[in-house]
Amino acid sequence: MIEFVLNGRGRRVRVPPMKRLLDVLREDCSLPGTKEGCGEGECGACSVLLDGRTVCSCLVPVVQVRGARVVTVEGLDRGGRPSALQRAFIDLGAAQCGICTPGMLVTAAELLRHARGRVPSEEEVREALAGNLCRCTGYQKIVDAVRAAARGASRDGAAGTSGARAPGRSRAGTARAKRSRTARTKRSRRRG
Amino acid sequence: MARRARLPRASRTVLRPPASVGRSVPRLEGLDKVTGRALYVDDLRVPGVLHGRTVRSTIARGRIKRVSLDPAFDWSGVVVADHRDIPGENLVALIEDDQPLLAAEEIRHAEEPILLLAHEDPERVEAATRAVRIEYEPLEPVLTIEDSLARKAPLYRDDNVFKNILIERGDVERGLAGSDLVIEGEYRCGHQEQLYIENNGMIAERTPDGGLLVRGSLQCPYYVHKALVRAFALPPDKVRIVQTVTGGGFGGKEEYPSMIGGHAALLAWKSGRPVKIVYDRLEDIAATTKRHPAAIKLRTGVRRDGTLVANAIDIVMDGGAYVTLSPVVLSRGAIHAAGPYRCPNVSIRARAVATNTPPNGAFRGFGAPQTQFAVECHMDRIAAALGLDPLELRRRNAYRLGDVTPTGQVLRESVGALEALETAARRARWAERRARHERENRAREARERGAGLGGAAAGRRRGETSRNGAGPRANGRRLRRGIGLALAYHGAGFTGSGEVKLGSIAALDLSHDGRPRILSASTEIGQGTTTMFAQLVAETLGVPADFVAVETPDTGLVPDSGPTVASRTCMVVGGLLEKCARAMRERLELFAERPIRDARDFQRIARRFLAERGPLRFERGYEKPPEIEWDDDRYRGDAYGVFSYGCCVVEVEVDLDTGETRVLRTIATADIGKAIHPILAAGQIEGGTVQGLGYGLLEEVRWKDGRVWNHQLTNYIIPTSMDASPIEVVIVELPYSRGPFGAKGVGELPMDAPAPAIVAAIAHATGARIDEIPVTPERLLEGLRDGARRDGSRSSPGSRRGGKRS
Numbered sequence: 001m002i003e004f005v006l007n008g009r010g011r012r013v014r015v016p017p018m019k020r021l022l023d024v025l026r027e028d029c030s031l032p033g034t035k036e037g038c039g040e041g042e043c044g045a046c047s048v049l050l051d052g053r054t055v056c057s058c059l060v061p062v063v064q065v066r067g068a069r070v071v072t073v074e075g076l077d078r079g080g081r082p083s084a085l086q087r088a089f090i091d092l093g094a095a096q097c098g099i100c101t102p103g104m105l106v107t108a109a110e111l112l113r114h115a116r117g118r119v120p121s122e123e124e125v126r127e128a129l130a131g132n133l134c135r136c137t138g139y140q141k142i143v144d145a146v147r148a149a150a151r152g153a154s155r156d157g158a159a160g161t162s163g164a165r166a167p168g169r170s171r172a173g174t175a176r177a178k179r180s181r182t183a184r185t186k187r188s189r190r191r192g
Numbered sequence: 193m194a195r196r197a198r199l200p201r202a203s204r205t206v207l208r209p210p211a212s213v214g215r216s217v218p219r220l221e222g223l224d225k226v227t228g229r230a231l232y233v234d235d236l237r238v239p240g241v242l243h244g245r246t247v248r249s250t251i252a253r254g255r256i257k258r259v260s261l262d263p264a265f266d267w268s269g270v271v272v273a274d275h276r277d278i279p280g281e282n283l284v285a286l287i288e289d290d291q292p293l294l295a296a297e298e299i300r301h302a303e304e305p306i307l308l309l310a311h312e313d314p315e316r317v318e319a320a321t322r323a324v325r326i327e328y329e330p331l332e333p334v335l336t337i338e339d340s341l342a343r344k345a346p347l348y349r350d351d352n353v354f355k356n357i358l359i360e361r362g363d364v365e366r367g368l369a370g371s372d373l374v375i376e377g378e379y380r381c382g383h384q385e386q387l388y389i390e391n392n393g394m395i396a397e398r399t400p401d402g403g404l405l406v407r408g409s410l411q412c413p414y415y416v417h418k419a420l421v422r423a424f425a426l427p428p429d430k431v432r433i434v435q436t437v438t439g440g441g442f443g444g445k446e447e448y449p450s451m452i453g454g455h456a457a458l459l460a461w462k463s464g465r466p467v468k469i470v471y472d473r474l475e476d477i478a479a480t481t482k483r484h485p486a487a488i489k490l491r492t493g494v495r496r497d498g499t500l501v502a503n504a505i506d507i508v509m510d511g512g513a514y515v516t517l518s519p520v521v522l523s524r525g526a527i528h529a530a531g532p533y534r535c536p537n538v539s540i541r542a543r544a545v546a547t548n549t550p551p552n553g554a555f556r557g558f559g560a561p562q563t564q565f566a567v568e569c570h571m572d573r574i575a576a577a578l579g580l581d582p583l584e585l586r587r588r589n590a591y592r593l594g595d596v597t598p599t600g601q602v603l604r605e606s607v608g609a610l611e612a613l614e615t616a617a618r619r620a621r622w623a624e625r626r627a628r629h630e631r632e633n634r635a636r637e638a639r640e641r642g643a644g645l646g647g648a649a650a651g652r653r654r655g656e657t658s659r660n661g662a663g664p665r666a667n668g669r670r671l672r673r674g675i676g677l678a679l680a681y682h683g684a685g686f687t688g689s690g691e692v693k694l695g696s697i698a699a700l701d702l703s704h705d706g707r708p709r710i711l712s713a714s715t716e717i718g719q720g721t722t723t724m725f726a727q728l729v730a731e732t733l734g735v736p737a738d739f740v741a742v743e744t745p746d747t748g749l750v751p752d753s754g755p756t757v758a759s760r761t762c763m764v765v766g767g768l769l770e771k772c773a774r775a776m777r778e779r780l781e782l783f784a785e786r787p788i789r790d791a792r793d794f795q796r797i798a799r800r801f802l803a804e805r806g807p808l809r810f811e812r813g814y815e816k817p818p819e820i821e822w823d824d825d826r827y828r829g830d831a832y833g834v835f836s837y838g839c840c841v842v843e844v845e846v847d848l849d850t851g852e853t854r855v856l857r858t859i860a861t862a863d864i865g866k867a868i869h870p871i872l873a874a875g876q877i878e879g880g881t882v883q884g885l886g887y888g889l890l891e892e893v894r895w896k897d898g899r900v901w902n903h904q905l906t907n908y909i910i911p912t913s914m915d916a917s918p919i920e921v922v923i924v925e926l927p928y929s930r931g932p933f934g935a936k937g938v939g940e941l942p943m944d945a946p947a948p949a950i951v952a953a954i955a956h957a958t959g960a961r962i963d964e965i966p967v968t969p970e971r972l973l974e975g976l977r978d979g980a981r982r983d984g985s986r987s988s989p990g991s992r993r994g995g996k997r998s
Contacts, residue, residue: 032235033228035439037389038473042905045389073228082226090222093871096879097718098225099390099439105226126913133905135387135440136718138882139913141875 007075044132252898280425367502367537371493390439403430443554481553525559568948608863676952680944683832684937759937851969884946
């Protein structure tokens with residue numbers, strides 16, 4: 001039996017400990033919003049927040065989330081209403097086919113949380129999203145939507161994403177998350 | 193009157209009198225997609241479902257001697273199906289019906305499906321695939337265009353040529369003889385994988401009435417329908433195909449879903465249980481279709497002032513192992529091969545040849561990106577030879593109203609070539625940026641010479657910083673910047689008599705709650721079909737777009753509006769829906785004896801109509817405009833109703849030591865007649881442009897013995913958010929009188945220009961003209977070594993390094 005907090009609610013699953021978190025979410029928790037694109041941590045479609053950090057759920061055995069907080073795309077809304085980030089994705093055309101969208105939103109939510117109301121630069125957004133592949137949009141509208149959501153959030157004085165129901169960041173946590181983003185970026189810059 | 197529209201900023205959507213068309217209304221399925229509620233094929237829960245797997249050939253050519261199942265494996269509960277289980281014909285019906293659903297004896301390519309397995313437990317069926325033994329009698333495969341043309345082995349008829357096309361206008365030989373200068377070039381492009389992020393997948397089940405229900409990720413429900421009717425020998429009304437939410441297609445889900453649908457259906461047929469086949473990434477890349485590789489030669493005669501006089505073009509495309517869509521891909525490629533330029537004497541000879549590689553198929557652009565890559569690179573070579581600015585050469589030759597294409601088509605209206613070109617050049621500040629990059633590159637070169645940097649030694653000295661001021665930060669890196677542009681055009685709709693033969697039908701009816709409901713087989717695959725259709729109908733009926741219902745493409749419910757391909761959905765099918773809506777409005781206003789005021793009013797009238805008169809449905813079929821004529825045998829006439837035009841300008845930074853190219857800035861303009869939904873249209877342009885950047889720079893399918901060896905996202909590289917530069921889009925609107933609200937096609941056009949624009953920018957930066965894409969670092973370094981030798985006069989770093997080549 002593995003217990004963790006899923007989208008703000010306690011959850012217990014009885015599954016093999018090495019089962020991929022992705023499959024546990026989709027099959028055992030009936031949350032199919034998290035998608036599989038490659039199964040090897042390259043495309044980012046399966047991104048979820050694990051204790052506030054973006055991870056590829058296809059690479060995480062479920063035993064690793066024991067006691068942790070997991071947030072999926074289904075947990076990004078604000079009490080049933082789309083968050084500023086989700087709204088911006090709709091309004092600015094950042095979701096086309098939609099298959100990368102859950103992972104993009106999760107990664108962007110982490111970025112906005114760390115930005116704490118500051119509007120990240122276009123380059124920062126591109127770097128943060130470099131581990132999430134999109135084949136439809138050419139990324140421009142995704143970058144625009146993330147920044148628009150950040151602007152909206154800084155105007156409202158509220159977090160753009162309530163969904164990442166993680167606690168406030170410690171400095172160490174921030175640094176760790178940044179490292180993980182950098183690692184993803186490096187991976188995405190691989191050649192041949 | 194022609195009008196150029198700048199894209200309105202999304203955050204400040206401008207409210208204009210038209211209720212819907214031209215406005216970026218929220219896309220209808222947007223909320224489902226951002227909340228995770230949209231259900232794709234792999235998300236569907238089907239009670240009692242079996243998981244299907246495909247056992248494929250490991251050799252590229254040969255015969256199957258024996259298929260056996262390992263007796264040591266526990267086969268209980270495993271459903272096994274092969275070609276003998278197919279109730280109808282063993283084929284995937286398409287153009288020539290030469291591709292089997294399952295190989296019976298002959299193997300024509302690696303990854304050819306041979307055996308199907310299914311089991312409740314996905315891990316057991318996976319294990320079962322490893323317990324199948326297939327013995328082959330291998331034959332030497334033909335894997336390249338050259339070997340196929342040399343008839344290394346007989347693969348198709350007596351010449352290995354699937355399709356031959358000849359397009360002639362004027363007298364090319366005389367034209368060449370009378371030119372001031374004849375310039376020759378040869379260009380090559382490799383395979384490209386569509387790489388939709390949602391892999392292919394289908395779920396099939398037997399229905400109680402003895403038929404089949406197949407749901408899945410697809411572009412063309414009626415293609416799958418046609419294929420299954422033949423393979424299962426069922427009457428058409430017993431086969432029902434339903435599209436699920438589809439995670440991208442780009443052509444990759446045009447024809448291959450007929451194969452997967454057939455496989456899932458066969459396992460379901462045999463077992464009586466629902467069967468799901470969802471490919472993983474490895475199988476999807478290894479087994480499904482790709483963009484056709486091509487080798488293209490041009491011999492072009494020009495006057496000294498740059499006027500094109502004659503163009504002799506030879507195209508060969510690698511079709512792969514079966515005919516599939518190659519004849520039509522070749523056709524579109526050939527028709528576009530001379531680019532959007534007036535030229536009195538043109539001959540285009542095009543061939544698609546057979547090889548023992550998996551069949552190549554539809555991918556956004558459908559042959560035109562290959563041939564326009566070639567002609568655009570060639571235009572730059574011509575400009576260099578004449579000492580002309582590449583922009584100026586294009587300006588002098590670009591199509592104007594009344595010009596005639598190689599097939600003899602007179603361009604009667606909506607010719608935005610110059611408009612697209614000039615808009616892009618203005619936005620890019622072409623002349624200024626060009627001069628600045630040249631100045632800075634010269635300064636950098638001089639500094640490097642002063643600092644003793646240069647040649648192969650520079651690579652070893654990276655990190656030993658020398659002071660480099662202007663331009664890119666150097667840190668010992670030898671960087672060069674350049675700017676390039678390319679102009680392209682793209683015919684909207686099926687080629688030639690295609691639309692007439694297809695005779696597509698779309699319908700509009702009233703739902704029981706009194707709302708208009710769109711019935712078409714045109715699929716939403718991310719590009720925005722649903723919203724755009726709703727807008728066209730809403731505008732005509734005078735209601736908001738979200739008042740219009742759009743039925744799921746389901747062959748049991750919707751008429752055949754044709755495949756969702758060829759940039760035809762808005763212009764052709766949208767046009768039919770606009771006609772349906774006009775008829776519906778007329779009918780309801782006649783009934784109400786007054787105009788419809790708004791949505792509530794519409795609903796009131798519609799409900800009264802339904803109560804008093806019964807159901808209301810309008811169907812409209814494609815009608816050929818009288819001015820369009822096409823002769824299939826001679827390849828003469830109006831190849832398309834109209835063309836869209838687009839220009840791409842790219843600025844790059846090249847590292848001379850690593851061969852890496854970074855895209856700094858991209859500008860894309862597109863004359864698409866009318867942007868029904870400016871944000872969706874811009875989304876098409878941006879997305880297509882980045883696929884084009886990938887095509888030009890990164891995406892290379894590598895082969896080993898006829899099998900793809902980089903069938904992973906780790907080593908088949910598509911652009912990330914950091915590889916793609918910021919993109920500026922300008923939509924140009926020169927309306928087409930036959931398109932709905934003036935709209936032409938948008939989907940494929942943006943794929944045509946980026947790759948040659950990048951090659952041009954790299955040439956501008958480094959002096960090395962690379963004739964083969966993708967321009968990988970390896971290819972560029974090689975080009976830098978011998979670039980100067982080929983291109984002659986230019987002083988470039990490559991020229992100094994040329995001598996160092998062993």
